[in-house]
Amino acid sequence: MTLTVRALSVTDRDRWRELYEGYCDFYSKPLSDERAEIVFTWLMDADHELECIVAELDGQVVGLAHFREFARPIAGGRAMFLDDLFTAPEARGTGAATTLIEALREIGKERGLVMIRWLTADDNVAAQRVYDKLASKTNMLTYDLEL
Amino acid sequence: MAVIRDIHPNDRERWEALFLEYGVFYETSFDRTVVDGVWAWLMDDAAEVRAFVAVDGDEVIGFTHYRPQPDTFTAASGWFLDDLFVDPAARGSGAATALIEAVAEYATAHGGGTLRWITADDNERAQRVYDRIATKATWVTYEREC
Numbered sequence: 001m002t003l004t005v006r007a008l009s010v011t012d013r014d015r016w017r018e019l020y021e022g023y024c025d026f027y028s029k030p031l032s033d034e035r036a037e038i039v040f041t042w043l044m045d046a047d048h049e050l051e052c053i054v055a056e057l058d059g060q061v062v063g064l065a066h067f068r069e070f071a072r073p074i075a076g077g078r079a080m081f082l083d084d085l086f087t088a089p090e091a092r093g094t095g096a097a098t099t100l101i102e103a104l105r106e107i108g109k110e111r112g113l114v115m116i117r118w119l120t121a122d123d124n125v126a127a128q129r130v131y132d133k134l135a136s137k138t139n140m141l142t143y144d145l146e147l
Numbered sequence: 148m149a150v151i152r153d154i155h156p157n158d159r160e161r162w163e164a165l166f167l168e169y170g171v172f173y174e175t176s177f178d179r180t181v182v183d184g185v186w187a188w189l190m191d192d193a194a195e196v197r198a199f200v201a202v203d204g205d206e207v208i209g210f211t212h213y214r215p216q217p218d219t220f221t222a223a224s225g226w227f228l229d230d231l232f233v234d235p236a237a238r239g240s241g242a243a244t245a246l247i248e249a250v251a252e253y254a255t256a257h258g259g260g261t262l263r264w265i266t267a268d269d270n271e272r273a274q275r276v277y278d279r280i281a282t283k284a285t286w287v288t289y290e291r292e293c
Contacts, residue, residue: 076181108293135291
C-alpha cells in the first residue's frame, strides 16, 4: 500500500465529486449539482484562491483537501486555511488524512506561510484523534453572523 | 456614540497605537516589519484585508480588520473578521458592536453569506458582546505551524 499526494486534476472530477459528496453528507450539507460545479470550477481556476490536493492509495484517489491562503494581520504574514478534508470510508486508518495534512504543511513551508488552521465539529471524535497528533487544539470559540 | 468609517491614511498613528495594544492583549509584540506590512495591506485596495475604524469626535477609538473568503458549504461568498479592538477607555460605548455591524453591512452589500470570527474561550467580555449579535458555533479550531 503506497500513499501519494498530488494536485487535483480535471480528470479527477467524478471521483472528486463522490468524495466531496461523502464529506458534505457527513456535515448534513447535501451537495447539489450546482454547488459541485461551482466548487470544482474554483478548484480548477488558477486565479481562484481555493486549491485541492488528493491522496492516492495504490493509484486510487481516496482523500481530498480543499485549502487556501489567507492574510493574517496578527502575524504580519500569510497563513493557510484547510476548508475541507475527507477520506473515503474504505481508506480510513491508512494515514491518508495525516499524509494530506503533512503535504499541506510542506506546501505552506515552501510558500513561507506561518501556519495552517482548520476546524472540525466538536463531536467528531475520530477526526480529533487524528488531529490531536498533528496540531494543537486551540481555545478559540467561533461566532457566525448570518447576513 | 462612535462613528464608523473606512480607515484613512491619516489614521496611521492611532491605528498603530491601537494595533500594538491589541498585540499586547494577545501577548504578541509586533516588530516594525509586521506593523508596516499590515498597514500597507490596509492602504492597498487590491489586498484582501480591509479595515473600519470607530471614531469618537476626532479620535480613533477602535478598529476591525476583515476580508472576504469563499464558503465551500454554500459555494458562495463568506467573510472573516480577523481582528477587533476598542481602546479600553472607550469600552462599553457600543463601538465594538458598531464595528461588527459596519462589516456586516459592507459584506451584505458585497455578496453576503456568513460573517465569522473567533475569540478566546476565556475572553468573557468579548463574548458578552458577541452573544448578543451572533451565534456561537460548536467548531473546534486546530492550528499548526508550517
